[in-house]
């Protein structure tokens with residue numbers, strides 16, 4: 001209860017172990033702290049915390065409007081709900097290299113296992129949209145160097161994301177990935193790869209773990225874990241998947257209530273009261289106070 005029993009330091013060691021395991025590690029995106037518990041319960045390796053989800057959850061587009069304080073606070077709330085390592089999207093690092101340094105320390109304080117920092121210009125946009133732009137090599141590597149120098153826990157994972165593929169092509173992405181590793185990146189997130197061969201090309205260019213972004217409605221096909229394994233991907237994220245499905249369900253339910261005058265037809269699709277209480281570990285709080293969980297919840301509803 002209350003929740004994570006694992007320290008941030010242990011989670012960072014775990015993340016490094018996972019990335020060195022040789023098999024693809026699946027990190028679904030949590031859209032709130034409770035969904036992180038679900039991700040852990042279903043046996044996933046870790047939790048991803050998406051910048052798009054954090055922005056959209058606040059009703060904002062994902063164009064760099066969220067602040068470091070908002071992201072660190074929400075990411076910390078999510079990370080503390082799970083024993084799994086959490087990787088957070090730190091967008092462009094929230095400013096100049098000195099701001100990036102501050103970002104890393106705040107994310108360490110918030111209990112994250114690592115983050116990724118991208119080479120887009122501000123205002124940034126979803127990596128799968130057209131019309132984005134990237135900063136020059138010097139600026140991109142300075143961000144990563146500042147991040148690597150700022151961390152106090154050497155196991156806090158600094159992942160460099162490059163968006164250059166969609167701007168200057170695959171060769172440029174390979175060159176930039178190598179330069180970002182030289183600047184101190186522990187892992188590479190090559191954004192908007194078009195096919196499996198492109199992942200393979202990045203794999204061959206660098207000898208650090210690489211991430212595949214399986215976001216829906218984007219530029220990449222939705223490859224399976226087996227396909228990603230074959231091209232040497234180490235980690236796959238499903239960043240916005242749970243938010244999209246939850247909001248889809250919310251929309252359908254509102255339509256049902258409006259049309260039918262009752263939510264009855266949607267009740268079978270809901271997490272039951274009993275299941276919800278199980279997820280928040282209601283019963284465990286009885287250890288503190290035996291009066292807290294002294295009621296019956298009908299099992300089926």
Ligand SMILES: C[C@](O)(C(=O)O)[C@H](CC(=O)O)C(=O)O
Nearest residue numbers: 050051052126127128215239
């Ligand atoms: C991974 C990503 O950076 C995110 O914020 O989750 C987004 C996801 C998306 O917008 O679908 C991205 O830029 O790919």
Ligand SMILES: [Mg+2]
Nearest residue numbers: 050051052089
């Ligand atoms: Mg993002």
